[in-house]
Amino acid sequence: MTRIPVIANVLEYNTAVAADVRKIVGSRVLTLNLISSPGAGKTTLIERTAAALKGELRLAVIEGDLATTLDAARVAAQGVPVVQINTNGGCHLEARQIMAALPQLPLGDADVLIIENVGNLVCPVEFDLGEDARVVVTSLTEGDDKPLKYPASFMAAQAVVVNKLDLAPYLPVSMDRLCQSITAINGRAKIMPLSCATGEGLEAWLDWIRAALRAKRERGSLS
Amino acid sequence: MHELSITQAILDTALRHAEQAHVKTIRALDLRVGALSGIVPDSLRFYFDLINKGTLAEDARLEIELVPPRARCRACGAEYDFPFEADVAEAWLAQLESLEPCACGQRAYELSGGTGCYLDSMDVE
Numbered sequence: 407m408t409r410i411p412v413i414a415n416v417l418e419y420n421t422a423v424a425a426d427v428r429k430i431v432g433s434r435v436l437t438l439n440l441i442s443s444p445g446a447g448k449t450t451l452i453e454r455t456a457a458a459l460k461g462e463l464r465l466a467v468i469e470g471d472l473a474t475t476l477d478a479a480r481v482a483a484q485g486v487p488v489v490q491i492n493t494n495g496g497c498h499l500e501a502r503q504i505m506a507a508l509p510q511l512p513l514g515d516a517d518v519l520i521i522e523n524v525g526n527l528v529c530p531v532e533f534d535l536g537e538d539a540r541v542v543v544t545s546l547t548e549g550d551d552k553p554l555k556y557p558a559s560f561m562a563a564q565a566v567v568v569n570k571l572d573l574a575p576y577l578p579v580s581m582d583r584l585c586q587s588i589t590a591i592n593g594r595a596k597i598m599p600l601s602c603a604t605g606e607g608l609e610a611w612l613d614w615i616r617a618a619l620r621a622k623r624e625r626g627s628l629s
Numbered sequence: 630m631h632e633l634s635i636t637q638a639i640l641d642t643a644l645r646h647a648e649q650a651h652v653k654t655i656r657a658l659d660l661r662v663g664a665l666s667g668i669v670p671d672s673l674r675f676y677f678d679l680i681n682k683g684t685l686a687e688d689a690r691l692e693i694e695l696v697p698p699r700a701r702c703r704a705c706g707a708e709y710d711f712p713f714e715a716d717v718a719e720a721w722l723a724q725l726e727s728l729e730p731c732a733c734g735q736r737a738y739e740l741s742g743g744t745g746c747y748l749d750s751m752d753v754e
Binding site for chain 2: 407408409410411412413414415416417418419420496497498500528529531532533551554555557558561562587589590591592593594
C-alpha cells in the first residue's frame, strides 16, 4: 500500500464555477448573497430595498427556494427582473445554478444583483455563488443566540442585518448579547439593526449597498 | 442533505487523482473537514458507502480529521489555538473572551478558519 498526496479542495468544482460567475457579472454590478433562516425577512428586505432604490439603482434578483415561485412573484411586483430557482429539496444554492440563471437577467441594465439563498443557516455556508459580499439576515424573533449556534454563517458575512427591530419591546431578546456574539465570531461584519415593517434603520442598509457598489466599481476601474 | 453533493465531490476528486496515478484500488481517503463547515462526518460516511459501489473506492475508508477554528486578533491578525467545543457555544465564547492578550497588546479576538473540506492524501494499491 502506498500513500499519494492530493491536497484538493473538494468543493473546487463549485469555486471554479463561482469564479466564472464573477467574470460574467463583471465589475459594474455588485452581487450580494443573502443567507438566513426561513422567515427572517430576506424577501421583505429585497422588496423594501427595491422600493427605496427605485430610480437610483437597478436591481436584479435570483430567488432560491425548495419549491414555489411565491418569492419571485413578490419581487416581480416591485418591477424588478427576477429568476426563481427551485432546488426541489436541495438545501442550498450552488454556483452552477447561478450560472444557469444569469442569461435570463438583464445584467447590462443592472447595478445590484441580489441572490436570495435557500432559507438555511447551515448548508449554504460552503458554497461560493460568485458574490462580492455575503449578507446574513437574522431577526429578533429568532432569539439572540443564533450567531453562537450557527457561527459559520456569521463568520463568512461582510454584513449582518438584524430585522424585526420593531418587535424588540415584545421579545425577551438582548440586542447587546446578539451584537457581542456576532462581533466575537466576526469583528469585521457591519451590523445593521432595522425594521422592514416600519422602515427604521433601512437607510443604513441602503448606504451600505451604495458604498459596497462604489467600492467595487472603484476597484474595477483600477484593475 | 448537502452532504450528498459534497460526498459526490469527494469521490469525484479521489477517482480523478487515482486515475491519474494509475492505481488499482483506493484503501483510504484522508479528509480534513472544518468543524464549522456544517459538514457532518457520519453523514459523509453514510453517503460514501452508497455512491462508491463499482468504483476504485468501493472498499475505501474515510479518515476524517475535524479542524477547529482558531482565535484571530482583531487588531493585528495574529492567530492562536484555543479550546473550541463545537457543541457548547457558551463555552467557546467564554474561552475566546478569556484568552491572554495578543503579542500586540490588544485583547479582542474573532474566529478564523475551521471551514472547508479538503482531500489531503489517499492510501492506494
